[in-house]
Amino acid sequence: xxxxxxxxxxxxxxxxxxxxxNCTYSDRGSQSFFWYRQYSxxxxxxxxxxxxxxxxxxxxxxxQLNKASQYVSLLIRDSQPSDxxxxxxxxxxxxxxxxxxxxxxxxxxxxxxx
Amino acid sequence: DTGVSQNPRHKITKRxxxxxxxxxxxxxxxxxxxxxxTLGQGPEFLTYFQNEAQLEKSRLLSDRFSAERPKxxxxxxxxxxxxxxxxxxxxxxxxLDGxxxxxxxxxxxxxxxxx
Numbered sequence: 042x043x044x045x046x047x048x049x050x051x052x053x054x055x056x057x058x059x060x061x062x063n064c065t066y067s068d069r070g071s072q073s074f075f076w077y078r079q080y081s082x083x084x085x086x087x088x089x090x091x092x093x094x095x096x097x098x099x100x101x102x103x104x105q106l107n108k109a110s111q112y113v114s115l116l117i118r119d120s121q122p123s124d125x126x127x128x129x130x131x132x133x134x135x136x137x138x139x140x141x142x143x144x145x146x147x148x149x150x151x152x153x154x155x
Numbered sequence: 156d157t158g159v160s161q162n163p164r165h166k167i168t169k170r171x172x173x174x175x176x177x178x179x180x181x182x183x184x185x186x187x188x189x190x191x192x193t194l195g196q197g198p199e200f201l202t203y204f205q206n207e208a209q210l211e212k213s214r215l216l217s218d219r220f221s222a223e224r225p226k227x228x229x230x231x232x233x234x235x236x237x238x239x240x241x242x243x244x245x246x247x248x249x250x251l252d253g254x255x256x257x258x259x260x261x262x263x264x265x266x267x268x269x270x
Contacts, residue, residue, distance in 0.1 A: 049195070075258045084246055084261040085198065129197050131258075142188060142211060143259065145197030 042067050045146035047130050053152045060117040062149050064130030067111070074106055075143065076115045077129040085129055089115060120153045127151070159262035161247050167268045168237055175233045176265045180249030187230050188259060189222055190246040191215065198246055204230060237269045 046065045054060045062076075073092055077085035091097045091104040091113070103116040113132075117124055127148040160179040168174050180187050185206050190198035201220070203211045206227035216222075219237075224230040234241055244266050248259035 045197075073258075084244075084264050087258045087260070090258050131197075142200045142203050144200065145190075147195065147197045 043146070044068060044144045045130055045132055047128075047146035047149045049147060050150040051152045052149055053154060054120050055154050056120060056122060058120050058153075060120045060124065060151055060153070062115040062117075062128050062130075062151065064113045064115075064146055065111055066113070066130075066132045066144075068132070068134055069108075069111065070134045071111075071132040073133045074104070074113045075131040075133075076102075076104060076113075077131060077145075079127045079129055079148065081126075117151075120151075122153045122155050125151055125153045159247055159249050159260050161245075161262035161265050163265055164263060165266050165268075167270060170239060170269055171236055173233065173235045174237060174267065175231055176245055176247075176267075178230045178232070178247030178262060180229070180247070181260060184249035184251050184260075185227065186250045186259075187224055188248045188250075189230070189232050190248065192244045192246055192264075193242075201232075234267075237267075239269045242267055242269045 044067050076089040078088050079085045089102050089104040091106045094106050094108055097104045101118045105114045127150045129148045130146040131143040133143050162177045187204045189201040191201055192198045200213050201216050202222045204224040207224050219235045222232045244264045246264045247262045250259045
């Protein structure tokens with residue numbers, strides 16, 4: 042079982058719709074959760090972080106965390122063609138021992154159709 | 156500060172040759188990470204430094220790979236006797252210790268092609 046699992050997609054949504062991206066993780070000790078956006082040929086860019094159960098909103102983005110279900114999601118409202126990219130979910134555990142590196146999923150490719 | 160800088164951006168090398176990549180982190184960041192990413196996959200952790208100390212290495216980091224961070228500033232990643240399977244994007248990232256947000260800032264990466 043992979044530590045962080047994502048559906049590879051592509052997830053295709055029309056412009057203006059809500060895109061919903063999902064991620065599950067296997068380590069119950071995980072405490073910090075991140076969403077990165079990666080355009081083709083570019084490096085990952087941090088867009089959201091979440092640490093507590095519930096929702097966290099930042100502009101058109103909402104991250105949702107459910108630790109009991111070991112599930113993280115990212116909602117993108119009013120999707121734009123410029124949102125077309127691969128979205129990477131990443132998790133971190135407390136230092137154990139000295140383990141501070143993020144573990145990434147394989148990413149979900151999002152296509153927003155004009 | 157212009158962010159995390161990686162050089163070179165692209166490297167083509169023949170199998171069996173040695174290559175070295177450089178990463179300059181954001182100046183106040185004391186943590187530095189190396190990841191490798193292949194097409195269609197997420198970044199895979201290679202190694203992590205806190206200041207000049209290399210605190211963790213992945214099983215992916217075979218004995219052909221070595222990383223250094225002298226004086227806790229820039230870092231180098233060397234691959235000896237390159238193999239075609241080493242072809243990937245090598246990403247460097249940095250972050251600041253003591254900040255609860257462990258999210259990193261990535262550099263633009265070095266794309267290695269082994270022919």
